[in-house]
Amino acid sequence: MSIARALGNAISGLTATARGTETVAANLANASTPGYAKRDMVVSAQTAGGNAGGVRVNGIARVVNASVLSESRLAEGARAEATARLDFATAVEDVVGITGNSGSLGSALSAFRSALTSAASRPDDDIRLTQVVDKATALARQLNTASGRVQAARAEADQAIATDVATLNKSLAQVADLNRKIAVMEADGSDPSSLYDQRQGIIGDIAKIVPVQEVTRPAGAVALFTAEGAVLLDGTTPTEFSFSAAVQMTADATAGSGLSMLVQNGLELTPSQTRLYAGGRLAANFAIRDDLAPQAQALLDDLAFDLHQRLATPAVDGSLNATSAGLFTDAGARAIATNKTGLAGRIGVNDAVVASRGGEVWRLRTGLEATAAGPVGDGALLVAMSDALDAATAPAAGTDFGGKGSLADRLGLVESRISTARVNAQSDAAVRNSQADTITSRLTADGVDSDAEMQKLLQYEQAYAANARVIQAIQTMMDQILGI
Structure with a gap:
């Protein structure tokens, strides 16, 4: 893998973790807001020339159980x-x-x-x-x-x-x-x-x-x-x-x-x-x-x-x-x-x-x-x-x-x-x-789960650190190359 591709992958990872962190923050801030639906970040593998090229953020999906909401x-x-x-x-x-x-x-x-x-x-x-x-x-x-x-x-x-x-x-x-x-x-x-x-x-x-x-x-x-x-x-x-x-x-x-x-x-x-x-x-x-x-x-x-x-x-x-x-x-x-x-x-x-x-x-x-x-x-x-x-x-x-x-x-x-x-x-x-309380509980269970969101936040933190280390390694390699 070339240095340029590695750098592109790391940057796309940082972008995704930043977007994911924003999504988690929005979910936690609006957990009790009437009408608010949980957000999930939708991602997929990004390809370039048939090869893996990082991660692509496809968008933010609202998670709603339509039948329970009805x-x-x-x-x-x-x-x-x-x-x-x-x-x-x-x-x-x-x-x-x-x-x-x-x-x-x-x-x-x-x-x-x-x-x-x-x-x-x-x-x-x-x-x-x-x-x-x-x-x-x-x-x-x-x-x-x-x-x-x-x-x-x-x-x-x-x-x-x-x-x-x-x-x-x-x-x-x-x-x-x-x-x-x-x-x-x-x-x-x-x-x-x-x-x-x-x-x-x-x-x-x-x-x-x-x-x-x-x-x-x-x-x-x-x-x-x-x-x-x-x-x-x-x-x-x-x-x-x-x-x-x-x-x-x-x-x-x-x-x-x-x-x-x-x-x-x-x-x-x-x-x-x-x-x-x-x-x-x-x-x-x-x-x-x-x-x-x-x-x-x-x-x-x-x-x-x-x-x-x-x-x-x-x-x-x-x-x-x-x-x-x-x-x-x-x-x-x-x-x-x-x-x-x-x-x-x-x-x-x-x-x-x-x-x-x-x-x-x-x-x-x-x-x-x-x-x-x-x-x-x-x-x-x-x-x-x-x-x-x-x-x-x-x-x-x-x-x-x-x-x-x-x-x-x-x-x-x-x-x-x-x-x-x-x-x-x-x-x-x-x-x-x-009946209303029971269904509301089901609707709430399908909504924002604070514990799950905190787990996601930890995963994003780890992903951010990993991508940051890749960029840091690339910087070290570039410094060494330029110092030859």
Whole structure:
């Protein structure tokens, strides 16, 4: 081997080790960077005239396990969906509470029943009658609060949809732009690895909103589809989405009637078409707004209607007639089954017994619509009210309760259904989180291994030293030749 060839081999070796060292440094520095894929230097033997001529650096390869990456994106979408559902179920359970816990609906009902019993034993005591009004007001307010929290959750979900749609549009535009930039860099022979990393991170964010499947296209571009097959991006122009958040959320607002639906390329999607975007945070928020929250609201409305009906009958209070409201009212009027939606948010105590509104507490003894006060020792009406709450009656017409039961039984059913929904959501979230964590671990294992990178660094150090010794030997030989 000639001195020139030996020198060329050594220089190519030094060049390769320098490039390899840069690759290792980049891997170690970005080991925890989202979207970063491990780099490996690709080399081959360099030949000159049919003889070995050192080492050639063919480029830097991104190492990505495409199948695991795809599974990870689907798992992260499922995790985001389950988390949103669990957050809603937990919020509803917290506001309804568990009987016996302070601030719960059950505690408010128990306090109201106790106040009735206490007043019935001393109907002449205006203080005890006032306590009945106060506890009835507290019960109504607790129902109002629960209803308000449900509607607030619907409003939050509606706003979250608008935010996610804006993010989706922006992210898809960024992916389309990166597709173009990558194609240009691929064409002129530049290394677009950093753009690939950036695009991978953006697609990961999209996957939490709408689970995506990535399909490779020529020139380094990718097409994106939802898990159900809807096109997000295939070409240079991404699908454009729009959504209008509600200005005010009301209990009677429904999808398509007061609430916006998802609009794709200018066309409003039907609920069945929206299922093409199922599996992520977007779908979860639509479910909360259009299904889960209305179901919780219906339970609260049924409970409020049952409470209203028990005390709005002439069989309990002889001063009432068929159109009277009773102790509890629907914003001052009698509640009716056909206008039950949102009743839990409107229910209140009859002004006739609220002193601050011109009412008289003696009506709790004599009758809500009595024309004059009766005997102060007559506690029959108070006893009748208490018995009405505890009576095992058939469900009020228009409610979803089944079988006979007391008001406490109805509340227990509401608590059970809400608690069950939370337990189911928590169980599903645990499964989804476990699956996502497992796949993330697999993806991480295929990523940067710090120990392996350090081993490579030692190998590059040894190769650098070996090539440096060759150059040093050549220099020594040249010095000797020149010294002859």
